[in-house]
Amino acid sequence: MNLPPPDLSRLIDARRTTSEQVDSAVFRRAAARGELDRLRRSIYREPLPSLSELKGKEFHAETRRRYLEQAISVGLTHSGRVIFAGETALAIHGFPLLGGVPSRVELLEPPASGRRRVSDTTVHFDEFREQDVQPWGEFFVTTPARTLADAAKWLPRAKAVSALDFALNADRAEPRQRAVQAEVLDALAASAAVRNRVAAQAAVDFANGASGSVGESVSRVLMDAFGFPVPQLQVRHAARPGGRRWYFTDFEWPEFGLIGEFDGLVKLRQAEFRNGRDAVQVVIDEKLREDFLRSGIRDFVRWDWSYLREPLRLRTLLVAHGLPASRGPRHLGRPW
Known part of the structure; x- marks a missing residue:
């Protein structure tokens, strides 16, 4: 084309x-x-x-x-x-x-x-x-x-x-x-x-088409730099009855009982993610979604762009939620 x-x-x-x-x-x-x-x-x-x-x-x-x-x-x-x-x-x-x-x-x-x-x-x-x-x-x-x-x-x-x-x-x-x-x-x-x-060549091999946004891609790069376990991307879960058919998670570590979500608040700010809903309804639906997903998992963690601009904050956050990092804290400036 x-x-x-x-x-x-x-x-x-x-x-x-x-x-x-x-x-x-x-x-x-x-x-x-x-x-x-x-x-x-x-x-x-x-x-x-x-x-x-x-x-x-x-x-x-x-x-x-x-x-x-x-x-x-x-x-x-x-x-x-x-x-x-x-x-x-x-x-x-x-x-x-x-x-x-x-x-x-x-x-x-x-x-x-x-x-x-x-x-x-x-x-x-x-x-x-x-x-x-x-x-x-x-x-x-x-x-x-x-x-x-x-x-x-x-x-x-x-x-x-x-x-x-x-x-x-x-x-x-x-x-x-x-x-x-x-x-x-x-x-x-x-x-x-x-x-x-x-x-x-390593960057090309690392690329993954399942990544759903630029922020998710940067998150993966930082996770790799700190030596976190490789997450599953866009894992599909059957949704709660009466709602949509499937829920998808940005990151998931089943062996650690952890789901990770990047910048969930974008659903409040951008109309294309609302599907005609107002901000209040989006908050309610997202709470119901998280509660439903928590029923089969131990923990849920969210982060936004501020964590990607200061990578040590993301490392600290993920470690606090039970993910092991094979590489210790080191100075990493904004990765772009």
């Missing part, structure tokens, strides 16, 4: 619009007066409202759009074939961007290309197969499999695993975003770069 084409609707390319009546100096003067924003030489955009006015999904969609416009402006002003890669490719494909959009645009070039580095871009010089890239309008972008392989090499483990888990989950990823581990490993093998290859 093809990628949606680049959205150039808000961009002004002075080189493509200039004529005898309007020359590029007009755009430069407009930018100097604050009537246009200059993204790159000859590429402009009308001033946009502050992001502080946006929240939730609107905020994330707009920040991603502005970043892609930055990437497009790089592509429009580069000569030759432009191949977007790394986190820029993640953004183009619509993969999760843990920690928000990056600040730089990333490109892929063959080792002997001789392309000079530019201050606001990161150019990765590496081998790739033609099957590792696909068209994106007049540009190119690494395929999902190659993008994920590069993420496993270049990004912190939590960022890479959150994207890998997403691509492996057919309920979360669209068909054009999906990849299987064998495809990612093949793309990794095609790369000539050896730096971080062992860690990259």
Whole structure:
């Protein structure tokens, strides 16, 4: 399935619009007066409202759009074939961007290309197969499999695993975003770069399509770092009579009688999780669900993003609920 084409609707390319009546100096003067924003030489955009006015999904969609416009402006002003890669490719494909959009645009070039580095871009010089890239309008972008392989090499483990888990989950990823581990490993093998290859392969092997959210993926990465027992994911339980048919748990350790849930409060904040219910009814239903699940298990533990930003808090929490950690406390900063 093809990628949606680049959205150039808000961009002004002075080189493509200039004529005898309007020359590029007009755009430069407009930018100097604050009537246009200059993204790159000859590429402009009308001033946009502050992001502080946006929240939730609107905020994330707009920040991603502005970043892609930055990437497009790089592509429009580069000569030759432009191949977007790394986190820029993640953004183009619509993969999760843990920690928000990056600040730089990333490109892929063959080792002997001789392309000079530019201050606001990161150019990765590496081998790739033609099957590792696909068209994106007049540009190119690494395929999902190659993008994920590069993420496993270049990004912190939590960022890479959150994207890998997403691509492996057919309920979360669209068909054009999906990849299987064998495809990612093949793309990794095609790369000539050896730096971080062992860690990259380990990240691909660790990925699990049963993970239901970015927060669950980061939780798994931290559990592994501390040496906690490997949890079962999205375990299915018959629901209480009169309700839905099944309950699913984020994490479960049957041998320790423990269920773990990440950020259950999201069900109160986001309409798509409410199924038409108000917040009060969601609280009641969630209490009934937890009571029903507790009837067959010893303990229930919940955490949210604040625990992932301070990993030692998550370790302390899980140990307090009876999970053994094979690796002792150590300083771990925010994992992305």
